[in-house]
Amino acid sequence: xxxxxxxxxxxxxxxxxxxxxxxxxxxxxxxxxxxxxxxxxxxxxxxxxxxxxxxxxxxxxxxxxxxxxxxxxxxxxxxxxxxxxxxxxxxxxxxxxxxxxxxxxxxxxxxxxxxxxxxxxxxxxxxxxxxxxxxxxxxxxxxxxxxxxxxxxxxxxxxxxxxxxxxxxxxxxxxxxxxxxxxxxxxxxxxxxxxxxxxxxxxxxxxxxxxxxxxxxxxxxxxxxxxxxxxxxxxxxxxxxxxxxxxxxxxxxxxxxxxxxxxxxxxxxxxxxxxxxxxxxx
Amino acid sequence: xxxxxxxxxxxxxxxxxxxxxxxxxxxxxxxxxxxxxxxxxxxxxxxxxxxxxxxxxxxxxxxxxxxxxxxxxxxxxxxxxxxxxxxxxxxxxxxxxxxxxxxxxxxxxxxxxxxxxxxxxxxxxxxxxxxxxxxxxxxxxxxxxxxxxxxxxxxxxxxxxxxxxxxxxxxxxxxxxxxxxxxxxxxxxxxxxxxxxxxxxxxxxxxxxxxxxxxxxxxxxxxxxxxxxxxxxxxxxxxxxxxxxxxx
Numbered sequence: 001x002x003x004x005x006x007x008x009x010x011x012x013x014x015x016x017x018x019x020x021x022x023x024x025x026x027x028x029x030x031x032x033x034x035x036x037x038x039x040x041x042x043x044x045x046x047x048x049x050x051x052x053x054x055x056x057x058x059x060x061x062x063x064x065x066x067x068x069x070x071x072x073x074x075x076x077x078x079x080x081x082x083x084x085x086x087x088x089x090x091x092x093x094x095x096x097x098x099x100x101x102x103x104x105x106x107x108x109x110x111x112x113x114x115x116x117x118x119x120x121x122x123x124x125x126x127x128x129x130x131x132x133x134x135x136x137x138x139x140x141x142x143x144x145x146x147x148x149x150x151x152x153x154x155x156x157x158x159x160x161x162x163x164x165x166x167x168x169x170x171x172x173x174x175x176x177x178x179x180x181x182x183x184x185x186x187x188x189x190x191x192x193x194x195x196x197x198x199x200x201x202x203x204x205x206x207x208x209x210x211x212x213x214x215x216x217x218x219x220x221x222x223x224x225x226x227x228x229x230x231x232x233x234x235x236x237x238x239x240x241x242x243x244x245x246x247x248x249x250x251x252x253x254x255x256x257x258x259x260x261x262x263x264x265x266x267x268x269x270x271x272x273x274x275x276x277x278x279x280x281x282x
Numbered sequence: 283x284x285x286x287x288x289x290x291x292x293x294x295x296x297x298x299x300x301x302x303x304x305x306x307x308x309x310x311x312x313x314x315x316x317x318x319x320x321x322x323x324x325x326x327x328x329x330x331x332x333x334x335x336x337x338x339x340x341x342x343x344x345x346x347x348x349x350x351x352x353x354x355x356x357x358x359x360x361x362x363x364x365x366x367x368x369x370x371x372x373x374x375x376x377x378x379x380x381x382x383x384x385x386x387x388x389x390x391x392x393x394x395x396x397x398x399x400x401x402x403x404x405x406x407x408x409x410x411x412x413x414x415x416x417x418x419x420x421x422x423x424x425x426x427x428x429x430x431x432x433x434x435x436x437x438x439x440x441x442x443x444x445x446x447x448x449x450x451x452x453x454x455x456x457x458x459x460x461x462x463x464x465x466x467x468x469x470x471x472x473x474x475x476x477x478x479x480x481x482x483x484x485x486x487x488x489x490x491x492x493x494x495x496x497x498x499x500x501x502x503x504x505x506x507x508x509x510x511x512x513x514x515x516x517x518x519x520x521x522x523x524x525x526x527x528x529x530x
Contacts, residue, residue, distance in 0.1 A: 145467065189460065205427050215435060
């Protein structure tokens with residue numbers, strides 16, 4: 001299939017890899033030439049690793065590399081059968097992109113947004129043929145995480161939901177279907193794992209490292225909530241919580257934590273800044 | 283397997299009861315029921331009480347234990363689950379609050395490498411140490427946390443389940459998709475709904491209700507569907523019916 005990916009950041013690059021790896025012809029688009037260059041070298045590196053691990057032959061590696069085109073204009077998406085948007089989480093930017101895509105692509109083109117937190121209904125509103133605009137939420141890192149949330153906007157049609165579900169399966173992913181609600185399934189139901197752990201810390205029931213130990217050893221979770229926040233990025237985690245909280249109109253269950261806020265203020269964002277709840281300088 | 287001549291009084295109503303009975307037995311303890319204690323009058327070395335859902339019944343059991351133990355003339359550690367109520371409150375029901383120590387865990391115990399202890403405000407240091415020794419003798423690690431309803435793991439899990447039940451009630455996805463999403467999107471060992479079936483919906487509900495009553499915050503409001511399922515006797519795997527059906 002001819003697949004378009006809009007936005008060549010980490011998620012867009014990962015999604016392009018997943019599609020190309022399954023034999024789709026991919027147009028990877030980003031206005032920023034530097035980002036596009038980096039995406040190209042990242043993709044080549046990912047494919048090289050696949051070959052080294054004998055998951056693909058050198059011939060397949062070459063074929064896949066040639067099946068990815070790097071473009072800077074959105075207009076070239078006109079001929080694609082499926083377009084996946086993975087730009088930064090800015091509602092106005094996404095709305096603009098979908099208005100344009102809906103105008104240039106054929107009405108049967110499936111238009112998918114990889115948003116993790118914005119409303120599909122809002123992104124699609126006013127676009128031509130809103131029924132083919134859906135959420136298609138990959139998890140980071142996209143080549144590794146098996147789940148895709150297929151999100152039904154208010155006007156998304158059942159047929160197109162089925163097409164998206166089938167497309168996810170063809171990509172070797174596990175699709176789940178969810179209504180357009182804040183945080184969809186995962187980012188909503190995972191909230192208490194962080195929020196309640198933070199509340200317990202705030203109440204000084206015990207320390208953060210003890211909480212991590214309890215959740216892994218008593219609960220069987222792979223990573224404790226604080227080690228996981230450090231991995232995700234405390235700023236990213238707080239932003240997700242704030243979005244879900246705002247979109248549920250300040251439902252108390254999703255209230256962000258002062259501790260997280262202060263960590264972000266202090267620039268202690270987790271592994272990426274060298275220090276979060278744990279110190280990574282050592 | 284350790285051989286010990288220690289005697290444990292095991293009391294209360296919870297899926298934990300059967301599993302603890304087996305676990306104590308495997309580690310060489312002589313396990314007595316509350317009826318046996320009142321009949322035999324022989325001293326016991328430990329008391330473990332596990333009721334969570336019916337707190338009036340928990341109070342009745344604890345006070346009955348308290349009366350029986352008063353005859354023993356020595357202090358026996360009373361470990362009581364503080365999943366739905368604080369250990370401090372349970373201790374306040376007894377004539378020897380210094381002997382009461384909270385603990386919290388959920389079935390299946392085979393999956394628990396660690397069990398949390400939560401001393402009441404009144405608990406003696408020596409009792410905490412004895413409680414620790416008891417749990418260690420069952421080949422489980424311990425960690426001591428402050429006395430708040432639900433401790434740490436049961437509290438966090440209960441709230442994840444509660445959120446999943448709200449999502450299910452609101453029809454945002456099927457129960458299967460909710461469970462698959464949490465396992466595949468964020469690596470949980472179980473989906474929250476199948477996990478609740480395994481632990482017992484009554485246990486999960488008791489924790490959330492306890493948090494709501496003790497902390498008085500709206501974030502602990504139990505999902506109405508969860509309460510209804512408990513009232514309907516759909517307690518999960520052990521009642522053959524929870525979020526999923528289970529055949530005999």
